[in-house]
Amino acid sequence: MDEKTSEVNQSRQFHEVTLREFELTDVDDYFVWASDDRVSPWWRWDTFTLKEDVLAFMEKTVLPHPWMRAICLNGRPVGAIWVTHRTAEHQCCAELGYVIASQYWGRGIATEAVNLVLGTIFGDMEGLERLEALVLVQNVGSQKVLEKAGFTKEGTLKKYLIHKGKISDMVMYSFIPADN
Amino acid sequence: MDEEVTLRLCNLADVDDLYEFASDDKVSAWCRWDTYTSKEDLLNYMKTGMIPHPWMRVICYRGRPVGSISVTPYTGADRCRAELGYVLASQFWGKGIATKAVKLTLETVFKDLKDLERVEALVDVNNFGSQKVLEKSGFTKDGVLRRFWIHKGRVRDMILYSFISTDPLV
Numbered sequence: 001m002d003e004k005t006s007e008v009n010q011s012r013q014f015h016e017v018t019l020r021e022f023e024l025t026d027v028d029d030y031f032v033w034a035s036d037d038r039v040s041p042w043w044r045w046d047t048f049t050l051k052e053d054v055l056a057f058m059e060k061t062v063l064p065h066p067w068m069r070a071i072c073l074n075g076r077p078v079g080a081i082w083v084t085h086r087t088a089e090h091q092c093c094a095e096l097g098y099v100i101a102s103q104y105w106g107r108g109i110a111t112e113a114v115n116l117v118l119g120t121i122f123g124d125m126e127g128l129e130r131l132e133a134l135v136l137v138q139n140v141g142s143q144k145v146l147e148k149a150g151f152t153k154e155g156t157l158k159k160y161l162i163h164k165g166k167i168s169d170m171v172m173y174s175f176i177p178a179d180n
Numbered sequence: 181m182d183e184e185v186t187l188r189l190c191n192l193a194d195v196d197d198l199y200e201f202a203s204d205d206k207v208s209a210w211c212r213w214d215t216y217t218s219k220e221d222l223l224n225y226m227k228t229g230m231i232p233h234p235w236m237r238v239i240c241y242r243g244r245p246v247g248s249i250s251v252t253p254y255t256g257a258d259r260c261r262a263e264l265g266y267v268l269a270s271q272f273w274g275k276g277i278a279t280k281a282v283k284l285t286l287e288t289v290f291k292d293l294k295d296l297e298r299v300e301a302l303v304d305v306n307n308f309g310s311q312k313v314l315e316k317s318g319f320t321k322d323g324v325l326r327r328f329w330i331h332k333g334r335v336r337d338m339i340l341y342s343f344i345s346t347d348p349l350v
Contacts, residue, residue: 044257092330129327129335155323158344159297162257167297172340176327 017112019069022062026070027055029077038102042139071113078104081113083121092129114149122177130176137169146173185280187237190230194238195223197245201269210307211267235293239268239281246272249281251289251299260297282317283350290345297345302338314341318350
């Protein structure tokens, strides 16, 4: 094996993105992004400061979630990705959300995780016709992830919701099975 | 036309007038509910759904109820947003009554609903009548939401329209 092939194989080895279900034993890894001030401004939750609170959140929300996965880099959780129905009756449409620990930003991990979800979600969720994602207008990073993964930008929704006390504009993206 | 369309609160005595269009297949075709077949069911909906509603009005034409219009707010972080819906008896379609009702609504709803900043409406891509009503009332077409909704058994694309509190009243 020449040097170049061995280098390529090495970088592939050290960049394998997989998804799996969370376990409570993941709390230490979960705490990494949940307690990060660089991460929480983009999400509805406030920065966690106590591991017990993260554990309680995992018990109450993460583990019972109908579709939530740990994003693993070489087997270790570096983020989370989830798909949630808007309401119990509105089953044909579900919303995608994800979070990556800030030290792993810019490496294409979110894009890979989203692609992994797109590969299975329409089979996993009966009746799903549409996967959508709502992104803050200022969250250009996430917009790029969704565009790279093949989502369609449907429009900008002004004054859509209140984010950290401010009325915010959101961009609506969607992915439907025919997009594959 | 202008003075002939008015909005007022619903009361149970309106049941006969409302039943005229609630029992009309032509009307319910675009609505989320199924055609009413009993006045009792409608009366029940009026008691539990219409009268306690956060913002619901009966649309009157020359003093007589011919439809209804509602603005339903979301809660929590979504409380700045509400969904507009309206229904009009089919014999009164095409006269500009719905447009007038929507305009009257936009004049007061932002004062009536404390946290409201955005009124939105979802319209089937084939419901050209309603698209015209919203466009004439000053709504902005935000975009088409693909395969958004299952309407009476069929997956539909819906157009999302919005009117922001700072938008000019037409």
